[in-house]
Amino acid sequence: MTAENADMGITTGDGVRIAYRFDGDRDKPVLLLSNSIGTDLHMWDGQVPALTEHFRVLRYDARGHGASDVPSGPYSLDRLGRDVVELLDALGLQRVHVLGLSLGGIVAQWLGIHVPERVDRLVLSNTAANLGPADQWDQPIADLLAAPDMRATAERFLNNWFPPHMLQDEVVEPFRRTLLATKREGVAGSWAAVRDYDLRRTAALIEAPTLVIAGEHDTVTSAAHGKELAEIVPGASLTILPTVHMANVEAQPEFLEAVLTFLTEER
Numbered sequence: 001m002t003a004e005n006a007d008m009g010i011t012t013g014d015g016v017r018i019a020y021r022f023d024g025d026r027d028k029p030v031l032l033l034s035n036s037i038g039t040d041l042h043m044w045d046g047q048v049p050a051l052t053e054h055f056r057v058l059r060y061d062a063r064g065h066g067a068s069d070v071p072s073g074p075y076s077l078d079r080l081g082r083d084v085v086e087l088l089d090a091l092g093l094q095r096v097h098v099l100g101l102s103l104g105g106i107v108a109q110w111l112g113i114h115v116p117e118r119v120d121r122l123v124l125s126n127t128a129a130n131l132g133p134a135d136q137w138d139q140p141i142a143d144l145l146a147a148p149d150m151r152a153t154a155e156r157f158l159n160n161w162f163p164p165h166m167l168q169d170e171v172v173e174p175f176r177r178t179l180l181a182t183k184r185e186g187v188a189g190s191w192a193a194v195r196d197y198d199l200r201r202t203a204a205l206i207e208a209p210t211l212v213i214a215g216e217h218d219t220v221t222s223a224a225h226g227k228e229l230a231e232i233v234p235g236a237s238l239t240i241l242p243t244v245h246m247a248n249v250e251a252q253p254e255f256l257e258a259v260l261t262f263l264t265e266e267r
Helices: 079-092 104-114 134-146 152-162 173-181 184-194 221-231 252-264
Strands: 003-011 016-021 032-036 056-060 096-101 119-125 209-217 236-242
Touching: 003 079, 016 079, 032 079, 032 104, 056 119, 079 184, 096 104, 104 119, 104 184, 119 252, 134 184, 152 173, 152 209, 173 236, 209 252, 221 236, 236 252
Parallel strands: 032 056, 032 096, 096 119, 119 209, 209 236
Antiparallel strands: 003 016, 016 056
16 A cells, blocks of 8 residues: 655635645555544544555545634535545546545535546435524534533534544544544534535435445434434435444444445446
């Protein structure tokens, strides 16, 4: 496996730096990975070795996270989606596979809807077409921006992402460190995008072959959310894993088997 551009970035049309990196051989098809709120591109570290056997993997830090800039104020799903399009444009990538988890899965839906010509196959993991009602997000956003730090939010996220028996595992510790290092404005801005989006109608416009992965015990984006999404997207298949929210970490072998089988099968 080769790594390149570990500290590279592009600047979007509104002046925000988006950090990215490639892993894998240049002659392989590109697989774009899109992350959850409160994480950076390292949330996929455990899966990259297996994925790069088949793909050149492109990861990026969403605005407000990791090594990308953290603009203040609410973000919109349209802006988060355009960040990806501008990244692909800057890298000269016309068409890629896309795998997104949680907010990354919402962004991946946006890409499938709005720039279908850029998406080959689509994997939507632990995500939803809508996470309403919208007003449920207002108080958490206000509370986070008023909090002294990310400690309480970090522990709440971890408890929502992983089963109790994993919370002290060494695999979870990098997620805790990333959450504590993430600026509150980045999480609050991203929550605003989640608050304001609703793709329950437009996800029916997705043309790409699509796999939906849901967690049986996910309390963030439930198995019911996954089933609903798979019913909306034409021809989508559904895989339910016995996990909470971070299915890629909690059930890595099963997750990778589902993803790689779907992305590499002949059509």
